[in-house]
Amino acid sequence: MNRLIGAVAPVDTARLAGVEDAVWARIGERRDRVRLGQVRFAAVALALVIGVTNGGLMLMTLRPQPSEMRIFTVSAGLSPLASLDVRE
Template identity: 75%
Template sequence: MTDDIERLIRMAAPGDAAGLAGVEDAVWSRVSERRDRARVSQVRIAAVALALVIGVTNGGLMLLAPRPEPSEMRIFTVSAGLSPLSRLDVQG
């Protein structure tokens, strides 16, 4: 950006302010674009940090939650040892 400004200043004749008329507007528009990009990146960082906090909190609460008691229907599960392959010591 500084190279563009220096080039424009060198091209303008001494006392010719009309050649530099759009320079200030161009500079301020680029400044506002950079500020907007900085705000967007700050919002992204805040969103990622919030998601991380929510995830860690949810995971921590899940670890603290009591485990459910085994159901009476567990005799029908695969791990019940009632499979015909359990006598053959085959694991699947």
């Protein structure tokens, strides 16, 4: 920046009129990008924590005992479609 300012002739100060505003605009854009990156990181971290917690809790729950009604399920192999080898 000092090099650019030094390259301008002392009588040609009109070229420097918008430099400060442009610098502050770029600083603002960078802050916005950093803030957006932090929000994205927080969202991903929160989703990961929720997923791991949910998965851990599901592993700790008791498994349901097989029901006596399981003979009526399609997976029991008693479906009329089982002999035709038709898959859902």
